[in-house]
Amino acid sequence: MTTKLQRSKRRLLFGFGISLLILIGSSILSYYSIMQLLDSQNWVSHTAQVESGLQNMVSRMKDAETGQRGFLLSGEDVFLEPYTNAEEDVRIILNELQLLTSDNQQQQNDFPLMEKMVREKFSVIEKTITDRKRGIPPSVNTLYRGKSIMDSIRVLTKTMVAREKKLMINRDAKMNMFVRYTPIVIGIAALISLLITLIFYFKIDSEVKASFQLQLALEEQQRKTERQIEVIGNVAEKIAGGDYKVRIQESDLE
Helix, strand or coil, rough: HHHHHHHHHHHHHHHHHHHHHHHHHHHHHHHHHHHHHHHHHHHHHHHHHHHHHHHHEEEEHHHHHHHHHHHHHCCCCCHHCCCCCCHCCCCCCCHHHHCCCCCCHHHHHHHHHHHHHHEEEEEEEEHHHHHHHCCCCCCHHHHHHHHHHHHHHHHHHHHHHHHHHHHHHHHHHHHHHHHHHHHHHHHHHHHHHHHHHHHHHHHHHHHHHHHHHHHHHHHHHHHHHHHHCCCCCCCHHHHHHCCCCCCCCCCHHH
């Protein structure tokens, strides 16, 4: 009896252990999926920051060009206001972008070229402004060179933005895979866990009922045995008292 109870207890613990492991596994998967979702949201924000930074850089350089054109046409210093501090602003933006994309080696490889072109562009702008102040008209070649550099900066900027967006798309695809399959896996895990629990429950319930029936049968058998011993004892006393006619009836033993 004790052995059966111990066996039932081991089965119960085994079933509970499996169900617990499945639930822990599904919980870990849920946690990982949530982390992937949060990570994806962070990367969306990261991509937006990089794109915004690159656009701000180009915008400040366009401001510098606007100031340059106004001054070349009028010779009035008031038109240089958009140009003032533009180079320093662009340098700060580039430093921030370089830190922001420190995890992306491809982006990092492009910054030396971007910085070089920015320096060349501002060098051309500064030369034309200085020449204008001296009364020297800017050469067509110098203006074309400035335009060519700015076009190259725009192309590289678009390339860097596209690279960030592509990276975000790849990360989103990975995140979407987890979002799509995690509920399915968790649902299956929950069903398996429930099924295992039910199987072990009915198995143990069946064993408990069988043990209970056996216990009742043993108790009934014990009562019959005690009754038989009592009847035999009474008959033995009567015989010992000289009553040799006494007999044990079959019904007395039931």
